[in-house]
Amino acid sequence: MLRAWGQGDQSALDQLYRIVYDELRRLAHRYMSRENAGHTLQTTALVNEAYLRLAEVKDMNWQDRAHFFAVSANVMRRILIDEARARRAERRGGDNLVIALDEALDVEKGEDLDLITLDLALQSLAQINHRQSQVIELRYFGGLTVEETAEVLKVSADTVMRDWRFAKAWLKREMVRESNSPLR
Numbered sequence: 001m002l003r004a005w006g007q008g009d010q011s012a013l014d015q016l017y018r019i020v021y022d023e024l025r026r027l028a029h030r031y032m033s034r035e036n037a038g039h040t041l042q043t044t045a046l047v048n049e050a051y052l053r054l055a056e057v058k059d060m061n062w063q064d065r066a067h068f069f070a071v072s073a074n075v076m077r078r079i080l081i082d083e084a085r086a087r088r089a090e091r092r093g094g095d096n097l098v099i100a101l102d103e104a105l106d107v108e109k110g111e112d113l114d115l116i117t118l119d120l121a122l123q124s125l126a127q128i129n130h131r132q133s134q135v136i137e138l139r140y141f142g143g144l145t146v147e148e149t150a151e152v153l154k155v156s157a158d159t160v161m162r163d164w165r166f167a168k169a170w171l172k173r174e175m176v177r178e179s180n181s182p183l184r
Contacts, residue, residue, distance in 0.1 A: 001015055002016065006059065008058065010055070010079065013054070020069075024050065024051075025044070025047050025074065027143055028044075028046040028050070028076055029077055032046060041079075041080070046080070049079050050075045054072065056073070057071075063152070064151070066149075066151055067152055069144065070152050072142075073138070073143070077141050081115060084116050088116065111174070114179065117178050120178060121175050122176040125167060131153060131155070132166060132167040133165040135160055136167045136168070138152060146161060
C-alpha cells in the first residue's frame with residue numbers, strides 16, 4: 001500500500017489510513033499528553049489534520065512502516081508547532097505554549113518545555129548533525145525504538161544510542177541558552 005500510494009494511488013492511502021489509524025492515534029495521544037492543560041487541539045483532530053497533510057504528499061518513496069511513522073511523527077510535530085506559533089501570535093508575546101518533557105531528554109519530572117524553543121534547537125542541531133536531529137525526532141517524537149530508528153537511518157543500534165546521548169545533552173544546553181536569551 002505504501003508503494004502504491006507513493007506512486008499516486010490515493011485509494012491506497014485511504015486503505016492504509018484505516019489500517020494504521022489506531023497507531024496514529026497512539027502517536028497523537030503521546031504528543032497531546034505532553035501539551036499543557038489549556039491546549040485546544042484534540043487527539044482526533046491532530047490525527048485528522050496529519051492525514052490531510054499526508055494525503056498531499058506526492059511521489060514519496062516510502063521505505064517501510066517505520067519510515068511512514070517517522071514521517072507521520074514529523075507531520076504531527078509540525079502541526080503542533082504551527083498551533084503554538086498561532087497561539088503565541090494571538091497573545092502578542094504572551095506566555096509560551098509549553099509541553100511537559102518526560103525522561104526522554106532527562107529533565108526532571110514536572111519541568112516544562114517550550115515546543116517552539118525545542119523546534120528551534122532541533123533545527124540548529126540539524127545544521128550541525130542532521131542524523132542526530134533525526135534520531136531525536138524518530139525516538140522522542142515518533143516513539144520508535146532504537147532498532148526501528150537504526151533501520152530507518154540505515155545505521156547500527158550502537159550509532160543510534162551514541163547519537164541519542166549526544167543530541168539530548170546538546171539540546172538541553174541549547175534550550176537553556178535559548179530560554180535565557182534576552183531576545184526571547
